[in-house]
Amino acid sequence: MSEDAVHDSAFLRACRREPVPYTPVWFMRQAGRSLPEYRKVREGIPMLESCTRPELVTEITLQPVRRHGVDAAIFFSDIVVPLKAIGVDLDIKPGIGPVVAEPFRTRADLARLRDLTPEDVPYVTEAVRLLTAELGGTPLIGFAGAPFTLASYLIEGGPSRSYERTKAMIYGDPQLWADLVERLARITSAFLKVQIEAGASAVQLFDSWAGALAPADYRRYVLPASASVFASVAEYGVPRIHFGVGTGELLGLLGEAGADVVGVDWRVPLDEAARRVGPGKALQGNLDPAVLFAPREAVRAKTDEVLAAARGLEGHVFNLGHGVMPATDPDALTHLVEYVHERTAR
Numbered sequence: 025m026s027e028d029a030v031h032d033s034a035f036l037r038a039c040r041r042e043p044v045p046y047t048p049v050w051f052m053r054q055a056g057r058s059l060p061e062y063r064k065v066r067e068g069i070p071m072l073e074s075c076t077r078p079e080l081v082t083e084i085t086l087q088p089v090r091r092h093g094v095d096a097a098i099f100f101s102d103i104v105v106p107l108k109a110i111g112v113d114l115d116i117k118p119g120i121g122p123v124v125a126e127p128f129r130t131r132a133d134l135a136r137l138r139d140l141t142p143e144d145v146p147y148v149t150e151a152v153r154l155l156t157a158e159l160g161g162t163p164l165i166g167f168a169g170a171p172f173t174l175a176s177y178l179i180e181g182g183p184s185r186s187y188e189r190t191k192a193m194i195y196g197d198p199q200l201w202a203d204l205v206e207r208l209a210r211i212t213s214a215f216l217k218v219q220i221e222a223g224a225s226a227v228q229l230f231d232s233w234a235g236a237l238a239p240a241d242y243r244r245y246v247l248p249a250s251a252s253v254f255a256s257v258a259e260y261g262v263p264r265i266h267f268g269v270g271t272g273e274l275l276g277l278l279g280e281a282g283a284d285v286v287g288v289d290w291r292v293p294l295d296e297a298a299r300r301v302g303p304g305k306a307l308q309g310n311l312d313p314a315v316l317f318a319p320r321e322a323v324r325a326k327t328d329e330v331l332a333a334a335r336g337l338e339g340h341v342f343n344l345g346h347g348v349m350p351a352t353d354p355d356a357l358t359h360l361v362e363y364v365h366e367r368t369a370r
């Protein structure tokens with residue numbers, strides 16, 4: 025029953041570029057600090073530990089579905105969870121993000137990246153199973169970090185603005201870089217497969233920081249590894265979403281890597297993004313998350329702009345251009361979901 029409902033959901037239909045009763049909506053980082061109920065259940069539990077507790081993961085993943093009525097859930101986890109699971113010494117520090125104890129710099133560091141097996145992440149399998157049972161007709165999106173973005177954390181040792189050490193490896197030792205992203209691609213593929221086999225009905229590959237690269241370098245040094253991730257999950261037939269921030273110049277390549285849906289940030293209007301991506305792909309996006317701090321009338325006006333630019337698209341999933349900011353008023357998100365549904369009802 026609910027399998028059919030999931031298959032026919034507005035979200036999956038839009039990803040497949042089929043007609044929809046209304047434009048589906050979900051938000052990157054919809055689960056998290058913008059919700060008081062999230063802050064409450066996370067109290068005293070470190071981020072990475074919370075990702076290993078299936079009941080807690082289930083509760084946190086469901087919170088935004090209950091509160092906002094979004095059209096898809098995104099699995100509560102983090103892009104560094106598979107790296108932690110294979111023994112990389114890292115932590116997620118409050119207010120900072122992922123921090124790696126000993127950054128990767130040399131060929132010897134490759135030995136720290138073994139393949140991931142489902143037995144490394146039993147809590148993921150269990151949480152996805154619990155979730156698909158609870159979600160009914162609402163699809164669950166699984167996700168993973170793309171090789172470039174994961175490599176940037178491993179090499180820089182944490183969040184970075186300019187990726188200078190990462191680029192030093194790319195340009196200074198391209199063979200080491202190629203071997204590193206090839207290993208990360210295998211880990212990412214395995215992590216996505218665990219989620220799909222346990223019941224996730226779409227996947228998103230986050231290459232959040234790929235926009236730091238020029239198109240020619242993206243094509244040469246990053247696209248092959250991300251393409252191998254997409255190819256490795258093609259057999260499941262679930263929609264594959266590809267997203268990065270500041271990727272206006274890379275949109276065509278993000279599609280070319282093997283995505284069915286290309287995520288767009290707020291810098292490029294969706295009609296222009298569609299020209300850059302070309303036919304045969306759906307688009308996801310792209311309201312600036314900062315707009316949610318403006319008065320409700322302004323949010324509606326900016327939303328209308330996004331919907332107008334999306335009018336001729338083959339398939340559109342409404343989202344923000346990046347994650348929900350922690351200080352966002354949750355009611356603004358709930359209203360945004362209602363507004364998009366209302367304005368696009370056919």
Ligand code: 1CP
Nearest residue numbers: 052053054055056071100101102103120121183230232347
């Ligand atoms: O204690 C906390 O609440 C820590 C904040 C937090 C949360 C809620 C982090 C630390 N990660 C997460 C969960 C998370 N991370 C989700 C599931 C929640 C949801 O989307 O509803 C997802 C999809 C991610 C993915 C993620 N982690 C990305 C890609 C998405 C993006 O925003 O571009 C990235 C780059 C990370 C690394 C990371 N983890 C956490 C932070 C603060 C960061 C970014 C650090 C940086 O700026 O480099």
